[in-house]
Amino acid sequence: MLGKLFAVGVGPGDSELLTIKALNVLRNVDYVFAPSGNNDNGLAINIVKNYINCPYILLDFPMSGEFKDKIKANAEIVYEKLSDGKNCAFITLGDVSIYNSFWYLYDELLNINKNLEVEIVPGITSLSLASAKLKIPIAQKDESFCVVPFGNLEIIRSNLFKTIVFLKPTKDTENLVAELKLNGYKDINLAEKLGMKNEKIGNVSEFDLSQREYMRIIIAKK
Amino acid sequence: MLGKLFAVGVGPGDSELLTIKALNVLRNVDYVFAPSGNNDNGLAINIVKNYINCPYILLDFPMSGEFKDKIKANAEIVYEKLSDGKNCAFITLGDVSIYNSFWYLYDELLNINKNLEVEIVPGITSLSLASAKLKIPIAQKDESFCVVPFGNLEIIRSNLFKTIVFLKPTKDTENLVAELKLNGYKDINLAEKLGMKNEKIGNVSEFDLSQREYMRIIIAKK
Numbered sequence A, B: 001m002l003g004k005l006f007a008v009g010v011g012p013g014d015s016e017l018l019t020i021k022a023l024n025v026l027r028n029v030d031y032v033f034a035p036s037g038n039n040d041n042g043l044a045i046n047i048v049k050n051y052i053n054c055p056y057i058l059l060d061f062p063m064s065g066e067f068k069d070k071i072k073a074n075a076e077i078v079y080e081k082l083s084d085g086k087n088c089a090f091i092t093l094g095d096v097s098i099y100n101s102f103w104y105l106y107d108e109l110l111n112i113n114k115n116l117e118v119e120i121v122p123g124i125t126s127l128s129l130a131s132a133k134l135k136i137p138i139a140q141k142d143e144s145f146c147v148v149p150f151g152n153l154e155i156i157r158s159n160l161f162k163t164i165v166f167l168k169p170t171k172d173t174e175n176l177v178a179e180l181k182l183n184g185y186k187d188i189n190l191a192e193k194l195g196m197k198n199e200k201i202g203n204v205s206e207f208d209l210s211q212r213e214y215m216r217i218i219i220a221k222k
Helices: A020-028 A043-051 A067-083 A102-112 A126-134 A153-157 A173-182 B020-028 B043-051 B067-083 B102-112 B126-134 B153-157 B173-182
Strands: A005-009 A031-036 A056-060 A088-092 A118-121 A145-149 A163-167 A187-192 A200-203 A216-221 B005-009 B031-036 B056-060 B088-092 B118-121 B145-149 B163-167 B187-192 B200-203 B216-221
Touching (some): A005 A020, A005 A102, A020 A043, A020 A088, A020 A118, A031 A043, A043 A088, A067 A088, A067 A102, A102 A118, A126 A187, A126 B118, A173 A216, B005 B020, B005 B102, B020 B043, B020 B088, B031 B043, B031 B067, B043 B088, B067 B102, B102 B118, B126 B163, B126 B187, B126 B200, B126 B216, B153 B173, B173 B187, B173 B216
Parallel strands (some): A031 A056, A145 A163, B005 B088, B031 B056, B031 B088, B145 B163
Antiparallel strands (some): A145 B145, A187 A200, B187 B200, B187 B216
């Protein structure tokens, strides 16, 4: 019988932010697969290492041109264990719903066998942690909000949102912040290296924006 | 010495979706405060009841005109315990970052004492659970997305988003879905009574939209 695959969001970096469900799944599977490479840096596996009793296998998810081939090869590695009847977990930083490599793997696995049993276990997003650490709500009452990777100027200029959250704004943070201010976003707060030892949170005025940071989140409000 | 206040997101309805951190906090505080009344129906306290060892106190958060007075009265109840040196947790469905009564309570508490020690513990959002159950990503790669309570037609018509998530679309779901289809959103999926026994998830075509449902989430994609 084919094993079951769990896609487990392990939260943004603090192992205490694992859910009880994630813990129960990870303690009971036969293999844990974790992303390695430039979009994770092995963070996910470090979060769960002390909680698992089974072997783990790192899968490379490169951001470059060979992405599609790599995903296919990864799907075959995972499927081999599943077809041996092993239950497997694919762990991933944050939550599975947004900006997550799992979906590419999932598509490839469904190409191999569309009857595969898959369960997705949600995790804490970096948005939730940024809001918690900054003590700033993302949206209240009947407010809409949007989440934008990098600087989408059209959305900033649309005047449709009181709150915009930027994830991964690694490019040109200075220009992004200038554009936000031009469009009436006066309350701009940042979180950097969230959940890590050298994390920094606070008002945009306290940051050197000319430095590029991998884990930077902006919550901008009118 | 003043006690510490924890605002704890307990996730969307399944006690397994509590984080380890939430559990640790709830097991160690002196009092748990939970919302009651029409915006929660006691769901939050039911999620944690089996995990806590301390007394809990229900706080009424009415949606009506007396809201401001009630929040003030609730803040005084919480502050009384904190000023007795008791550590307290305010629990809340889902995550604290979006559409959460905690922020009103927080403002009132800061009015009483701006040096209050507060820690926010993030929780799983209903968005994350809806994506997980439907097995549909909310956003990938450099896609933006937005979260809209009720039907904001301006955002639907803006043509800025491939994905729109609607929370609490209790009003006129039929009209909302018609407007989405008109604007090119062809892949429309719903989750109802998420995390409850009679939960229903699937394509919009499988739902009777003339019925109004409290816990309805829509993920619409172009």
